[in-house]
Amino acid sequence: MSHTAEEVARAVNGRLHGDAGRSLRGIRSLDDAGPEDLSFLGTPHYGPQARTSRAGVVLCALDCDLGERDRIEVQHPHLALATAIRLFHPAVTAAPGAHPSAVVGADCQVAQDACLGAQVVLGDRCKLGRRVLLHAGVVLGADVEVGDDSVLHPSVVVYPGCKLGRRVVVHAGSVIGSDGFGYATVDGTHHKIPHVGTVVVEDDVEIGAGVTIDRGTLGSTVICAGAKIDNLVMVAHNVVVGPGSLLVAQSGVAGSTRLGRGVVLAGQSGAAGHLVLGDGSQVAAKSAVLQDLPEGSKVAGIPAIPMATWRRAQAAFARLPELLRRLRRMERDGTDDTEEA
């Protein structure tokens, strides 16, 4: 499947500079692209590669500085990239129906155009919406609901009673609805607190691979609409992840903490339990939030403090030994003075 540069420019609503009739057969990274490929410059960081790339046409921002090379300038390069990729790689749709090896419990409601892969297991009373795609080995407990156009990749497990919205994507091996880590400890013995709540995943959420989201003790753990969760993230019982929030790989949120709208937890960061992280707050990689964050906070460190403060303190950190030496010298000089007195 090939497209002319002009067709691509029209699809991404961009401004074409160069040969409108040039035929493009694929989309490739700057290093890999050849004269018949579209390529992509997302950040100025890769400007040098974009200038020397053999790509036929480069998709780039309006203000990029690529000299005379053929290019398509757009306002939102990453959004245009998403469109262009789908142009060259149309989404594959699965054939509807259930594989003979799939096991479907009693009283399930499965849309006729839903697709159940090999070895899929559905508990009783599950409801699957239109065009739902369950890849091989997915296991849904009893009373699970999955909304229209959602995709669960292989070996995803959803515990009983959890609800997934529409256009939800869950990647392989993720677990939704496991019991929270809650015990009543008496005299050193940990007695399990049964977890009878659930998990609610709203529309347009994407969940990466190897993620674990625990069910509420009572009530629900909620992943609000449009939130995106990267691989190996841990969301504990009764957490609320606000709409459009981003949890980057290997981050974790402890029990009952509530994230507002558009919160960002960078890679390997964490938030303690029973906190409120205000709308738009951002937590730097590796950081640990131990107290509530006001709206729009940017924090870093363990415990997390305002990012600007943390940066200055961290820059000074490497100079600690020098600082100690200087202090010692002053103390000695002071003492010398005293001795001289």
Place this chain on the structure above:
Amino acid sequence: MSHTAEEVARAVNGRLHGDAGRSLRGIRSLDDAGPEDLSFLGTPHYGPQARTSRAGVVLCALDCDLGERDRIEVQHPHLALATAIRLFHPAVTAAPGAHPSAVVGADCQVAQDACLGAQVVLGDRCKLGRRVLLHAGVVLGADVEVGDDSVLHPSVVVYPGCKLGRRVVVHAGSVIGSDGFGYATVDGTHHKIPHVGTVVVEDDVEIGAGVTIDRGTLGSTVICAGAKIDNLVMVAHNVVVGPGSLLVAQSGVAGSTRLGRGVVLAGQSGAAGHLVLGDGSQVAAKSAVLQDLPEGSKVAGIPAIPMATWRRAQAAFARLPELLRRLRRMERDGTDDTEEA
């Protein structure tokens, strides 16, 4: 199913204040509960919610201060919560027997009242005790043993030869018995060291979702009785996790380290290999233990130091830039003095 306040109080061995005959139909969080619900106050943190909650009755500690509202006071609120939840949500028992799609190896000994879900796979010579419940997609290698009343959630994998005790719970996607990360590196090439040890999980252990526990190189990795492991925790080869220890989410223990009784690793913390962490030692979130810990230690930081020291140092950390400025001023003033002299 409904219970009177008096019935609930009797079940949790608590002191009822208020209407003994009040009918309760469920148990809900303070925010969600209505007049026909029991609710729960676990920490003073949520005292304000408890005072304004619409809950019919609140389960709380003996010394809680909830004014005149109907309540049941108990010595151990979390333990009472566990009991009360089971009162309103009795545990569901699975029908015994093996699903037709389950695959059972040769010479297995499976108790008649054990339950094997769909797509379960048992290797040869496995032994399953009374009332063992293997959910859909569980895979046990050859020679695996699982004790009475243990529950393995969907897609759990247990490698050959590993032994699980009684009343063990393992959540979905966890892996028990994978090879440890051990190589003999000669001239930059890493030669695999075969792992022929095993994993022993003792009675009453609960293991969260997405956990990995490596088998011993020689000998066993051991999770002792009553230990509780949260999601996405890593336990390396030949580790011993002591009785009643708690490994919170995303924490990790490197090879051959031995945790004593009642050790707590908080979230995202870690311990290096070949260490001994004494009974009752506690490691703060995000911390890294790099040396042995005496009994009862409380440590924090990277590397972990006594928690009190760490707290004071960490509080001073944010003031490092100010400290540098003050030092610089003194040095300059000192110089000035000298110049004036």
Place this chain on the structure above:
Amino acid sequence: MSHTAEEVARAVNGRLHGDAGRSLRGIRSLDDAGPEDLSFLGTPHYGPQARTSRAGVVLCALDCDLGERDRIEVQHPHLALATAIRLFHPAVTAAPGAHPSAVVGADCQVAQDACLGAQVVLGDRCKLGRRVLLHAGVVLGADVEVGDDSVLHPSVVVYPGCKLGRRVVVHAGSVIGSDGFGYATVDGTHHKIPHVGTVVVEDDVEIGAGVTIDRGTLGSTVICAGAKIDNLVMVAHNVVVGPGSLLVAQSGVAGSTRLGRGVVLAGQSGAAGHLVLGDGSQVAAKSAVLQDLPEGSKVAGIPAIPMATWRRAQAAFARLPELLRRLRRMERDGTDDTEEA
């Protein structure tokens, strides 16, 4: 199966001290071994145990100091250990063929001596090399290739189009080829960027349990020959992990970062995106690399700085409160002086 001390010494190419005809029946840790066992001393740390162990013979380094006890001295003790373990525990080979419950897609090419366990699922057009072993519940998407002698443990998932080389080992529950965490965010809405790249895993790579490796957006994520990846590690889209690199448990590499040859990321460490980590660079546990690393770097901290600097600074860190006190005293004394003047 038993071997004489002499046979063992010959197999590991070592120098035997003691009774050549002593019969050894197994290989066990120093603590567990008896007079009919071979045991192993890998680091001087366990020297005392080696001296008091009841083991019949101890495998150890040339320069170990074990007095008169029977031992086999070798140049590379860990390599000899690997050999000795295989002597007492020969690798078990699986019977070739596909279990009746396995589901094989259209137009697959499966070597006759490959082995497909129960509930395995292969998409269309997969290619499996000689003696490939897919354990129970493995799911391969369409167009996946697995080279000769590779082993995929239970419930491993490989997404469509990914290529695994020869002698690759992947442990249970790992996911290869999930979509990267890439979105075009416009006005707070995150639009998914389709991921049409792939993952290439070269020869002799071992991947632990619960690992996630995302496919490239365009182009490939590459795990080069001989790299070893521990449990619960995250490798993001378009990353290159250099030959012989070691990623220890729970470490993570963000998108498009390139690791050179023999790079080591210690446990729970991470590298930010779009970086280059030079050949042989080493990142300490819990550290976060935020900038390119020259060849042979050894770094630690958040952000990572040269390890020697970090060590000194970290040692000073605990003394910060004292440092502040000393500074305060000097300032006060200085003020006093002024007042006296």
